[in-house]
Amino acid sequence: MSVARIAARLAALADENRAAFVAYVMAGDPDPASAAAILKGLPGAGADIIELGLPFSDPVADGPSIQRAGIRALEQGVTVAGVLDRVREFRETDTATPLILMGYLNPLLSYGLAAFAAHAAEAGVDGVIVVDCPPEEAGTLGDALDRQGVALIRLATPTTDADRLKIVAQGTRGFVYYVSVSGVTGGKQAQAQDIAPAIARVRAASGLPVVVGFGIRTPAQAAAVARVADGAVVGTALVDVLADALASGRDPVAGVLATVASLAQGVRAARLVAA
Amino acid sequence: MSLVATAKPPALLNDYQAFPDADGRFGDYGGRYVPETLMPLVLDLDRAYAEAKVDPAFQAKLAGYLATYVGRPSPLYLAERLTAHFGGAKIYLKREELNHTGAHKINNCMGQILLARRMDKTRIIAETGAGQHGVATATVCALFGLPCIVYMGAVDVERQAPNVLRMNLLGAEVRPVTSGASTLKDAMNEALRDWVSNVEDTYYLIGSAAGPHPYPVMVRDFQAVIGLETREQILHAEGRLPDVLVACVGGGSNAIGLFHPFLNDEGVRIIGVEAAGDGMDTDRHAAALNGGRPGVLHGNKTYLLQTADGQITEAHSISAGLDYPGIGPEHAWLHDVGRAQYLTATDDEALEAFQLCARLEGIVPALESAHALARLPQIAVEVGKGGVVVLNLSGRGDKDLATVAARLGLPV
Numbered sequence: 001m002s003v004a005r006i007a008a009r010l011a012a013l014a015d016e017n018r019a020a021f022v023a024y025v026m027a028g029d030p031d032p033a034s035a036a037a038i039l040k041g042l043p044g045a046g047a048d049i050i051e052l053g054l055p056f057s058d059p060v061a062d063g064p065s066i067q068r069a070g071i072r073a074l075e076q077g078v079t080v081a082g083v084l085d086r087v088r089e090f091r092e093t094d095t096a097t098p099l100i101l102m103g104y105l106n107p108l109l110s111y112g113l114a115a116f117a118a119h120a121a122e123a124g125v126d127g128v129i130v131v132d133c134p135p136e137e138a139g140t141l142g143d144a145l146d147r148q149g150v151a152l153i154r155l156a157t158p159t160t161d162a163d164r165l166k167i168v169a170q171g172t173r174g175f176v177y178y179v180s181v182s183g184v185t186g187g188k189q190a191q192a193q194d195i196a197p198a199i200a201r202v203r204a205a206s207g208l209p210v211v212v213g214f215g216i217r218t219p220a221q222a223a224a225v226a227r228v229a230d231g232a233v234v235g236t237a238l239v240d241v242l243a244d245a246l247a248s249g250r251d252p253v254a255g256v257l258a259t260v261a262s263l264a265q266g267v268r269a270a271r272l273v274a275a
Numbered sequence: 276m277s278l279v280a281t282a283k284p285p286a287l288l289n290d291y292q293a294f295p296d297a298d299g300r301f302g303d304y305g306g307r308y309v310p311e312t313l314m315p316l317v318l319d320l321d322r323a324y325a326e327a328k329v330d331p332a333f334q335a336k337l338a339g340y341l342a343t344y345v346g347r348p349s350p351l352y353l354a355e356r357l358t359a360h361f362g363g364a365k366i367y368l369k370r371e372e373l374n375h376t377g378a379h380k381i382n383n384c385m386g387q388i389l390l391a392r393r394m395d396k397t398r399i400i401a402e403t404g405a406g407q408h409g410v411a412t413a414t415v416c417a418l419f420g421l422p423c424i425v426y427m428g429a430v431d432v433e434r435q436a437p438n439v440l441r442m443n444l445l446g447a448e449v450r451p452v453t454s455g456a457s458t459l460k461d462a463m464n465e466a467l468r469d470w471v472s473n474v475e476d477t478y479y480l481i482g483s484a485a486g487p488h489p490y491p492v493m494v495r496d497f498q499a500v501i502g503l504e505t506r507e508q509i510l511h512a513e514g515r516l517p518d519v520l521v522a523c524v525g526g527g528s529n530a531i532g533l534f535h536p537f538l539n540d541e542g543v544r545i546i547g548v549e550a551a552g553d554g555m556d557t558d559r560h561a562a563a564l565n566g567g568r569p570g571v572l573h574g575n576k577t578y579l580l581q582t583a584d585g586q587i588t589e590a591h592s593i594s595a596g597l598d599y600p601g602i603g604p605e606h607a608w609l610h611d612v613g614r615a616q617y618l619t620a621t622d623d624e625a626l627e628a629f630q631l632c633a634r635l636e637g638i639v640p641a642l643e644s645a646h647a648l649a650r651l652p653q654i655a656v657e658v659g660k661g662g663v664v665v666l667n668l669s670g671r672g673d674k675d676l677a678t679v680a681a682r683l684g685l686p687v
Contacts, residue, residue: 055586056586057586057587057588058460058464058572058587060310060464060471060573061312061468067454074586079584080584080585104571105308105571106570106571106572106579106581107585108585109569109570109571109585110581110583110584111584111585131310132308132309132310132571133308134308134311136306136307136314154311155310155311156311157312158312159313159314159315159316161315164314164315168311179311179312182312182471182472182473182474183312183471183472184471184472187472
């Protein structure tokens, strides 16, 4: 499946004239049982694509919320190998929802890039986003993932000019992840009217769907992005719901899935409202 | 300065000075591992630096400030009492602690602030460990009237209080960082997050010969003034090149600055000294080369202290400036190819050397530099009488008095 699973899902949603709702959660956060329940529950709650965060000790592109989520995960002993096991378990009940791992390069280097690509494909991972691995440094990883049919999904940002966009578009598979703001996760808020031209630009350069992330928190914001993009990612807002539930002794699973449902509702209704 | 060009052997099998390549690679190390948001910025910086480097007006301006503001050249001093004490090779100290702001850090800051101005950047950010780079950055920002934000681990804010005060007096804003272990690594994470969030106007003034290309080569070039001066000075004093160069290595900017102009001189042995903290048989040290393995952090591939799963671990050293789990990529490469040798010194050894240097030479060294001093007994004896050793005294120890007093149980 892999790249094909991403393409199939995005094509099916395009046929329905709606964007994908992409839900980001940190693997293993806040504990193994809750994390497994969240992962299993995401598709039913309305996540069209799942992004699973791989925790890293030094997440330079992440704001405080996802930093803390990573620390919680690492305190639970989450490893790359462990995350791949969780993906295997997820695939026992869901073979249709694309699942993408998002993290930083060093844990993958430590695991071994060729082994990681092979094991990720076998576990049922469809794509990988490596935040600190720009196209210029992605040769070995990209080749390894290509051989396994796993998409190396590249990031385009507001600072990516036309010349660079060609480089970014060249090796990307599945979709292009457009980082809508120059900032860390959970920081500035994206404005749909500002990103529409950029999405058109990235779509034209890559010939691929464009999924937008960073700076989307509410169903209304997700809907606004879903009107102009092929997908909208929400991460920090979900992680915040989880953290708040933990802090107040409520069930993090129910909280996250309810939020996913309302965000998904926003995305699903977006173009209906617009039309 | 012309000495290097003329003394460079023409047909060496390995030209150690030919690195990095256009992609910032020293062998397998270096590179540009940054989020896409920053890629256009580091590529832009690469272009701007390449232009400035060959612009005589830029170099003349830098040389002028180094001479009249920093106080260069720094002396090369024959430490006769240390020499007599060890009973071996002659010990020369390259007196970088006499620079304005008390360390070698200002050499690089002066170069980069002129570059930032040339690039029309209006806001300067920096990370600091010991506070020496933060002070140097705050100083050049004051000199040119630029706003300056310094990220500093909260633990370091605590143990380097005098430098925090200095930065504040110089008009800089010191932002304590409480993530991770609240030391240099975390300060660098936070500075990178700031840069990602302020791409238009902000210049990130990195203090070590590490980070994404072009920082390692740029910082090395700005610090190479140390080695270039040393070369002229030792030829003047001894009529020959030294047998050994010694410097402490955290990120490694003072060391690479001393080493680089001598890399192709086969007869010059090059020794870096890493911080062994509580000891290399413990997990509380900061010796990336001696106790780590290659990986990617903060924009470059290099040796890192990390777990089997590739999570970066915290470094430990009495010296805040060496308390970093990585090392500059050029050192990683010099280590692998065997051109330089990297030893270690523990907290206790550094403390002992700190006191010895103060008593015998009347020079209170930075705890960072004391790590290099700590290996002198062995090196001086091994090289022997008639030999010549040059040690980079990279900074002064005033900032460390509280740390030293606490460790020795002395009242401040």
